[in-house]
Amino acid sequence: MTNQNLYVDINVLQTVPSSNINRDDTGAPKTAIYGGVSRARVSSQSWKHAIRESFKANDITTGIRTKEAVQLLADKLNEIDTSLDEDAALVKAADIFKAAGIKVSKDNETGALLLISPGQIEKLAQYATDHDELDKKEVKTLLKSDNSLDLALFGRMVADNPELNVEGSAQVAHAISTHEVVPEFDYYTALDDLQSDDTSGAAMLGTIEYNSSTLYRYANLNVNELAHNLGESSAVQGAADFIKSFLLSMPTGKQNTFANKTLPNYVMITVRTDTPVNLVTAFEDAVASKHGYVAESVKKLEDEYQSTLRFVDQPVSTIVLSDSKYHSKLDDQAANLSELLKRVTEVLTKAVQDEDTTN
Incomplete structure (x- = not known):
């Protein structure tokens, strides 16, 4: 800029x-x-x-802070590819986050709250639909693009993989x-x-x-x-x-x-x-x-x-x-x-x- x-x-x-x-x-x-x-x-x-x-x-548009990002992505995959059943979509969604270096539990939850934008969910779902093989670098790039305004302002910390961190552009003081x-x-x-x-x-x-x-x-x-x-x-x-x-x-x-x-x-x-x-x-x-x-x-x-x-x-x-x-x-x-x-x-x-x- x-x-x-x-x-x-x-x-x-x-x-x-x-x-x-x-x-x-x-x-x-x-x-x-x-x-x-x-x-x-x-x-x-x-x-x-x-x-x-x-x-x-x-x-x-705001991001979603949740441990259930896998489910969000699975739901979007089902919207794009109606041939996928729910279980297959969950497996595919979990594989995407694992490719990005984010740990996913047996219950398909991330270990910590993850702030993710609707645009990132949309792009990850489209990428997974268009590609049989997942490129880790591409997946990480998609997770750092198309930020929502709140994500761009306040940032994101991902303990599992600091590569996915977003440096916040705004600082807010405690009011006194x-x-x-x-x-x-x-x-x-x-x-x-x-x-x-x-x-x-x-x-x-x-x-x-x-x-x-x-x-x-x-x-x-x-x-x-x-x-x-x-x-x-x-x-x-x-x-x-x-x-x-x-x-x-x-x-x-x-x-x-x-x-x-x-x-x-x-x-x-x-x-x-x-x-x-x-x-x-x-x-x-x-x-x-x-x-x-x-x-x-x-x-x-x-x-x-x-x-x-x-x-x-x-x-x-x-x-x-x-x-x-x-x-x-x-x-x-x-x-x-x-x-x-x-x-x-x-x-x-x-x-x-x-x-x-x-x-």
């Missing part, structure tokens, strides 16, 4: 009310110690899952609150509808821990790596789809209990050619306020952005989308999400075209 490095930083401030969107093993909201105080935390894995679900909801959080507990009860009126007491009682926070969320994207994984023609649109889903998605933990689905209050997207920059250091000194955290968080984030320019190259572009209640000191601002995505797409397209012209 281009010899020049091309990175996209996505910085988001988002207020979440009483919630428990990402729990630890005790059922409590995840936390982290940063700057010497406890912060609310939402794991990157949790938000990546939410992004993948957003892709599905928007009809963007810009301020200190103190855990709170909701004590709740439930009554039995058939309980007689003269019977007192609850049929069930319990507690749930929750907190509320202004989260700093960060992700970056290596556009060249995305082009390598996804194909040059699809990389810029893939970047736009990722940005949109990152901004609008949210993990669904305890969503029915708290109805905590909110939208970002502030977004800063920066396109760079030197290195990604996580601006979380803006909040190492936790924000303290009795009148809301977003306004001060916006100020600290933009101050940190300006400060980092002493250490890195001038970005190709920095575009801000902010809730009208919060003032941004940066000049380049988008009016709405559609405009933000359009302008980022234009910047990436131009950067790619300019580099191609000079080569």
Whole structure:
């Protein structure tokens, strides 16, 4: 795509009310110690899952993470070659994965979860139908081609055969609150509808821990790596789809209990050619306020952005989308999400075209 490095930083401030969107093993909201105080935390894995679900909801093809890839391939073989019975298709499908160096159990399951795209299943099935002998190199090549967007973004690790690994083009940070959080507990009860009126007491009682926070969320994207994984023609649109889903998605933990689905209050997207920059250091000194955290968080984030320019190259572009209640000191601002995505797409397209012209 281009010899020049091309990175996209996505910085988001988002207020979440009483919630428990990402729990630890005790059922409590995840936390982290940063700057010497406890912060609310939402794991990157949790938000990546939410992004993948957003892709599905928007009809963007996603991969399938499963131990039953053999069965998926056997089903596709049966679609293409109706003369194969189910047992023969399973044997053939297992042989294909074994040829790629992936261990298959007697139950036709892979030893670990395997992320595989529908396109890879389709191509492997067609290859197996067209060839009586399996070429290991060809099979491996097919397993690394036609990646889905989530596979291209988040990568794939195959312990059985590292040749089949896909280096992820996106990095997603654990979201943390810009301020200190103190855990709170909701004590709740439930009554039995058939309980007689003269019977007192609850049929069930319990507690749930929750907190509320202004989260700093960060992700970056290596556009060249995305082009390598996804194909040059699809990389810029893939970047736009990722940005949109990152901004609008949210993990669904305890969503029915708290109805905590909110939208970002502030977004800063920066396109760079030197290195990604996580601006979380803006909040190492936790924000303290009795009148809301977003306004001060916006100020600290933009101050940190300006400060980092002493250490890195001038970005190709920095575009801000902010809730009208919060003032941004940066000049380049988008009016709405559609405009933000359009302008980022234009910047990436131009950067790619300019580099191609000079080569």
